[in-house]
Amino acid sequence: MRKLLSFLLVxxxxxxxxxxxxxxxxxxxxxxxxxTVKLTAWAWNVNVGALDAAAEKFKEENPNVELKVExxxxxxxxxxLSTGLAAGGAGLPDIVLVEDDRIQGYVEAFPNGxxxxxxxxxxxxxxxxxxxxxELASLNGDFYAxxxxxxxxxxxxxxDIFEKAGVDPEEIETWDQFLEAGKTIKEATGVAAMPLDMFxxxxxxxxxxxxxxxxxxxxxxxxxxxxxKAVQAMETLKAFADADLIRNxxxxxxxxxxxxxGSVATIPFGAWYFGTIIDQASDSAGDWGxxxxxxxxxxxxxxxxxxxxxxxxxxxxxxxxxxxxxxEFFSTSDDVQLIAMEEYGLFPSLSTVYDSDAFTAEVxxxxxxxxxxxxxxxxxxxxxxxxxxxxxxxxxxxxxAQADVFNGxxxxxxxxxxxxxxxxxxxxxxxxx
Amino acid sequence: MKSNAVIGQQEKVxxxxxxxxxxxxxxxxxxxxxxxxxxxxxxxxxxxSFILSFQTSQGGxxxxxxxxxxxxxxxxxIFLKALGNTFLFxxxxxxxxxxxxxxxxxxxxxxxxxxxxxxxxxxFLPAVTSLVAYSIIFSVMLMExxxxxxxxxxxxxxxxxxxxxxxWAKVALITAITWRWVGYxxxxxxxxxxxxxxxxxxxxxxxxxxxxRQFFSITVPxxxxxxxxxxxxxxxxxxxxxxxxxxxxxxxPSDSTLTIGMYLYQTGFRYFDFxxxxxxxYVIVVLIGIMTFIQFKVTGDK
Numbered sequence: 001m002r003k004l005l006s007f008l009l010v011x012x013x014x015x016x017x018x019x020x021x022x023x024x025x026x027x028x029x030x031x032x033x034x035x036t037v038k039l040t041a042w043a044w045n046v047n048v049g050a051l052d053a054a055a056e057k058f059k060e061e062n063p064n065v066e067l068k069v070e071x072x073x074x075x076x077x078x079x080x081l082s083t084g085l086a087a088g089g090a091g092l093p094d095i096v097l098v099e100d101d102r103i104q105g106y107v108e109a110f111p112n113g114x115x116x117x118x119x120x121x122x123x124x125x126x127x128x129x130x131x132x133x134x135e136l137a138s139l140n141g142d143f144y145a146x147x148x149x150x151x152x153x154x155x156x157x158x159x160d161i162f163e164k165a166g167v168d169p170e171e172i173e174t175w176d177q178f179l180e181a182g183k184t185i186k187e188a189t190g191v192a193a194m195p196l197d198m199f200x201x202x203x204x205x206x207x208x209x210x211x212x213x214x215x216x217x218x219x220x221x222x223x224x225x226x227x228x229k230a231v232q233a234m235e236t237l238k239a240f241a242d243a244d245l246i247r248n249x250x251x252x253x254x255x256x257x258x259x260x261x262g263s264v265a266t267i268p269f270g271a272w273y274f275g276t277i278i279d280q281a282s283d284s285a286g287d288w289g290x291x292x293x294x295x296x297x298x299x300x301x302x303x304x305x306x307x308x309x310x311x312x313x314x315x316x317x318x319x320x321x322x323x324x325x326x327x328e329f330f331s332t333s334d335d336v337q338l339i340a341m342e343e344y345g346l347f348p349s350l351s352t353v354y355d356s357d358a359f360t361a362e363v364x365x366x367x368x369x370x371x372x373x374x375x376x377x378x379x380x381x382x383x384x385x386x387x388x389x390x391x392x393x394x395x396x397x398x399x400x401a402q403a404d405v406f407n408g409x410x411x412x413x414x415x416x417x418x419x420x421x422x423x424x425x426x427x428x429x430x431x432x433x
Numbered sequence: 434m435k436s437n438a439v440i441g442q443q444e445k446v447x448x449x450x451x452x453x454x455x456x457x458x459x460x461x462x463x464x465x466x467x468x469x470x471x472x473x474x475x476x477x478x479x480x481x482s483f484i485l486s487f488q489t490s491q492g493g494x495x496x497x498x499x500x501x502x503x504x505x506x507x508x509x510x511i512f513l514k515a516l517g518n519t520f521l522f523x524x525x526x527x528x529x530x531x532x533x534x535x536x537x538x539x540x541x542x543x544x545x546x547x548x549x550x551x552x553x554x555x556x557f558l559p560a561v562t563s564l565v566a567y568s569i570i571f572s573v574m575l576m577e578x579x580x581x582x583x584x585x586x587x588x589x590x591x592x593x594x595x596x597x598x599x600x601w602a603k604v605a606l607i608t609a610i611t612w613r614w615v616g617y618x619x620x621x622x623x624x625x626x627x628x629x630x631x632x633x634x635x636x637x638x639x640x641x642x643x644x645x646r647q648f649f650s651i652t653v654p655x656x657x658x659x660x661x662x663x664x665x666x667x668x669x670x671x672x673x674x675x676x677x678x679x680x681x682x683x684x685x686p687s688d689s690t691l692t693i694g695m696y697l698y699q700t701g702f703r704y705f706d707f708x709x710x711x712x713x714x715y716v717i718v719v720l721i722g723i724m725t726f727i728q729f730k731v732t733g734d735k
Contacts, residue, residue, distance in 0.1 A: 082705050400687040
């Protein structure tokens with residue numbers, strides 16, 4: 001009796017578990033002519049608006065395609081995407097937004113998870129995008145993501161503060177010169193050179209690495225934090241901290257509030273920070289300007305990139321072809337990309353739009369400066385950052401190295417220790433110099 | 434006829450037996466809802482995560498890899514650091530918190546204190562605040578330019594890097610946790626104090642024992658089982674510590690406040706290494722078992 005019961009119990013659990021997993025292929029129907037196709041997409045923040053606007057335009061030609069965008073947090077998208085991929089594609093949308101630093105990781109971890117866009121013919125668009133973006137969106141020569149926005153770097157600065165201190169931003173060409181300018185500004189106005197969440201994030205370090213053509217990892221996936229250029233970048237950052245020119249802030253909110261209250265003279269970030277500035281710091285309209293990141297030596301590279309994202313189509317999508325068509329339209333249409341930039345502050349990586357009038361427009365908020373030109377000019381020179389599928393662990397270790405350096409540890413030693421831990425955690429080799 | 438009757442009787446016996454069998458099932462039916470729910474929401478996850486701890490992800494599929502996850506733990510510097518941090522919190526924070534709770538409850542239990550209700554509520558209040566909410570408020574107060582540093586600088590001292598220096602970050606975390614949990618333990622002790630017979634104290638005062646002597650010779654021994662109970666609870670809580678370091682310091686700077694609970698979360702949900710995370714989870718389970726066993730042994734009650 002007891003055996004029978006326990007058997008029944010186990011059986012019922014199994015049935016229940018089986019009923020819970022799998023079987024998500026209910027939303028059937030192929031995208032046949034005339035039938036309405038409902039696409040779903042996952043995206044966050046301003047990207048949702050851009051996607052909706054594009055869907056409206058797409059509908060003019062393809063009235064049978066409807067798009068439903070689920071607006072959720074960036075990290076929620078990743079959580080649900082990872083879970084869905086691990087469950088063999090259950091519950092995934094037709095289109096999903098993924099940041100560039102995660103694309104390689106997802107494709108490597110789930111080789112059959114996403115639609116191979118090259119097989120659909122996306123290669124023909126490759127030359128419309130900058131080389132670094134193409135490399136991030138593809139693996140082994142095949143596209144798995146459609147390049148969308150990019151984050152060409154810039155020093156967003158306060159004109160009034162620079163003027164008060166008598167510093168001309170046009171004359172700042174190297175980090176050394178910026179360090180001196182920072183000291184002058186600090187003396188004259190008491191304002192720090194830049195904000196940074198010193199012990200839990202490293203965006204400035206990452207931009208510097210990118211500028212120098214290195215990153216946490218190199219082209220073949222080895223750990224490259226020991227590279228002399230990485231040491232140089234960290235030394236530069238440390239010099240700012242030693243001169244008390246970095247304002248230590250708490251996370252994203254800290255950076256935004258230091259932007260608003262004028263306690264920092266510049267904010268080194270990607271072009272996407274434009275949206276936040278015009279949105280949050282409207283009181284200081286007209287007082288803003290942008291210049292490229294200073295170079296490490298005179299005449300050195302000033303182009304860099306921070307952030308940016310691309311669109312991916314899960315293989316499990318029932319309407320993969322329609323989704324591809326729509327996203328191809330989204331990614332390669334100048335009109336859509338202009339809407340995304342002008343209304344949502346998302347800087348396009350589609351280079352064909354850079355010729356349009358919008359890019360030479362004088363932006364009132366930035367004192368009439370042609371800021372989009374500053375960003376667009378960099379795009380073709382941005383070196384590729386090699387993220388790999390261990391990027392988030394690399395980020396974790398780099399932040400620790402930065403924290404150790406700010407707490408007084410020797411720079412080379414801190415980076416070497418981080419590289420060693422990173423190697424332990426990922427099984428990757430560390431480059432020796 | 435006779436044979437017919439016998440057959441009838443036999444049939445009756447069979448029917449009765451069937452009835453008996455039916456009645457056998459009834460109690461099982463009654464406990465079935467609880468058992469099924471337990472199986473689905475407790476037993477299944479426990480077993481599944483145990484199996485998961487012997488697996489690793491390859492190309493999106495979980496494959497068996499023996500005890501490799503557990504072997505990796507032994508040489509994982511970050512895990513060992515997290516373990517060290519957790520035990521440091523355990524060794525410093527739990528004794529401080531429990532002694533404070535005993536002292537407070539004894540004071541509040543004394544007849545000399547007026548407005549007991551107000552004190553009781555105000556000490557207990559932190560225990561009803563949300564873990565995340567209070568951690569965020571602490572992080573705001575402890576910021577470089579937060580209230581606490583403003584007070585310190587106005588007194589002429591240097592700012593303290595509460596959240597960015599490895600040692601101070603630990604101090605900040607211990608302070609926060611103590612603030613949150615002292616009141617909770619105090620209430621448990623207060624309840625226990627009601628059960629200590631007044632005669633013991635009377636007799637002791639007759640013999641001329643001081644209040645302090647009474648505290649150590651009567652209150653503490655009488656509270657022993659309750660102290661054990663709170664110590665076990667606090668140990669489990671500390672070993673699972675997550676919310677406070679997560680919101681207050683993010684485990685930083687440079688892992689100096691990383692706890693095993695946080696490391697478990699990071700490996701599972703930031704790096705998606707579910708197999709390894711499950712192995713960490715089972716290490717926590719074993720540690721809690723060992724610590725509880727030791728506490729029972731040390732306090733010596735059978």
